[in-house]
Amino acid sequence: MYRSRQLIPRITRFLLILIVSLQPFSNSVVEERDFKENPLAISTSLAIAVQDEYGRLPADRSKPAPTRAEIVNSWQKRQDAIKSARFAWTEQQTHPKGWLPNPRFPEREWLSIPALLIDRSYTVFKTLAVDGNKMRYTFELDRGEEPDGVDVIAKGRGLDKGLGTRRNYSYVSVFDGQMGKAVLSSLTGSPPSTIHQGTMNIDGQNLDTRAILMALRPLDPVIGHLLLDRAVTGGGRRIYKGRxxxxxEERHDPSGWKTGLWVEPERNCLVSRYRVAFEQKLMVDIDIDYTEDLRWGWIPSGWRISEMTADGTMQTVVVAKVSSYNINQPIPIEEFR
Incomplete structure (x- = not known):
């Protein structure tokens, strides 16, 4: 009996030591580490740490994964061939309540309409023109009247969840290579326009132009992929939509954000998906479609944007369809001023 009482504390201590020693292995999430720019270590870590949909796709072991140098070379050839371009497209937008912005890629019309109380839908007309490092981005939006109980009175009780009076306006953002300007104007005559000016391209990293600019200017230091120096390849090849x-993929920045690009080596390393994550949570997913131009190769024809909402779900918020484009046609300098 006395010997048994002595054994109990010893067994308890042994079990506690065993539990503590096994604790680091109980976490199923792969920790991201800083490998001091060792490319092999970074690639290995990336391959292990693939947490999202890419890692669950069917593997393609018939070909090696593209290197960063191969991707950059393909992008450079395409960028050198296309000096100027003009695109027009239409977006069917759904603004869900609880929509969450991301800190990297602004969405102008989303930020100007608070995601309050109810879901909303809009049809938005957009254009983009680039010529060298010059850029012009525009959109038009007609936000219908919604009862708010103050400016617009609802006909029934409990319907005063709207934003009030109708707002029909345009947004024009230009950069002539030296100066940038953004003008927000009412299309109904009032109130007066607002103008913001500076020495930068205000919309150079707009989320809504990513699909086009990653095809035309992926290496541009202002409107291209700014995070290339932090990006590594890895995870092997996968099959998505039969390709x-x-x-x-960028390593996490100090605040926990990163961007990942799915590229197709057999189609000049075009970007088929553009994804933004916070820690291990996907926040933005752009799925891009292309059409083949016999002269200029693969051109974006449409895309779908899904984003995280406050309830933790991903929702499709944009369905975009390109209506027209032209490439390497002269664009007057006045359009960029």
Missing amino acids: SQGIL
């Missing part, structure tokens, strides 16, 4: 894909 072989590689991944070019």
